[in-house]
Amino acid sequence: MAARIERLVTSGQFTLDGGTWDVENNVWIVGDDREVIVIDAAHDAEAIARAVGDRRLTAIVCTHAHNDHVNAAPALADLTGATIWLHPDDLALWKQTHPHRDPDRHLVDGQVIEAAGADLTVLHTPGHAPGAVCLYDPGLGTVFTGDTLFKGGPGATGRSYSHFPTIIDSLRDRLLTLPPETKVLTGHGDGTTIGDEAPHLEEWITRGH
Template identity: 40%
Template sequence: MNARIEQVVTSGKLTLDDTEYDVENNAYIVGDDDEVIVIDPAFSAEAVLKQVGEREVMAVILTDGNEHHLAEALEVAAAGEEDEEDWAPVALHRADRLLWRDYFGRLAKEESDEDDAKALRSLEPDIWLEDGGVFEIGGAQLEIVHTPGHTPGSVCVISEQLGALFSGDTLHRGRPGSIGGAYEDLRKQLNSIGALITPLPKDLRVLPGQGEETTVGEEDARWESWGALAREGDDDE
């Protein structure tokens, strides 16, 4: 196996439900000296592509459909190629299709050229991610696990060969993942996290979408205590 993991940290502002948050994002480049898969580009496609260099981007995997990922996905997929047939496929879970349609629909409304607007409205991901789906790169396998809660289509990516769990914004170090502390469906997210990490090796690295890495064992030990967050949310309703 020749695959390795590289990290690119970018930052920017993300608006959710009319509230603007400052967000720092971890994008991951997985592959070898020739080919890579990019997981969760955000805020700066240029920074991600600089790290990719001359290597070929084979796929762009989005662990959720929030706009900071969508805004950079196509540029990373194109990787400087003018012909769309040469672009890498963009992969997203179907349950986040509404987020995709909303984002590109807004772009279409801002487009003065009707043909370009129509093209934006008709855009779809090239690959619909499914639970148990597998990508291969550099001798490593990347398995998709559907983990709804942060968004309906949130996924995590597990690589046994690389000893890593790419947890996106489903799970951060020390807490369930969120944007600015806001949760879409915390109970569902906690259930997804529990089902995800319980059977995994405790020493497996967890590489989150924001913040520092951790391990499955560290987060498994904290998981039950997070139920208090969900109960607080219930009390606020």
């Protein structure tokens, strides 16, 4: 059975640098009727567990460690027995939210995470956060971009641990080189495609400066 992608939207707050904002996050569930992975366990572990249902949750993969993307990860892991995966460059951010619980596994650029017909290749795409990653599955024609790429441009880089020239390099070298028909499924809001976003790179650079 081919893998499918399910979207759950959860609500909560994003907190960094002394500010707090109300946000809605996309939680992505990838797999089949037996086994799934969750990308970004945001805000509500019980709601995510209900969406997973009686399927085996093998991994909780964090695109980055801003609190709104990881705040439900330990509780979801406790509910399901899944392992939490995070790029080590985001451990400092992770510790702001979970000082007493480490991720279980480190994401490495180029590794492939398998789940029930899905093969998600890890692309290290720093800029929005040092350990930000995207997850690309050519079979599904989809890349999960977290907060690195949105419909209309790159993720925010105005706060601690972020860097605009770095996110531009990540977009240019790692994401916009993917096939133009690739679907972009984001950490917040509606998706897009690589082909729709790639022509605007120079505009983003000009805007960012």
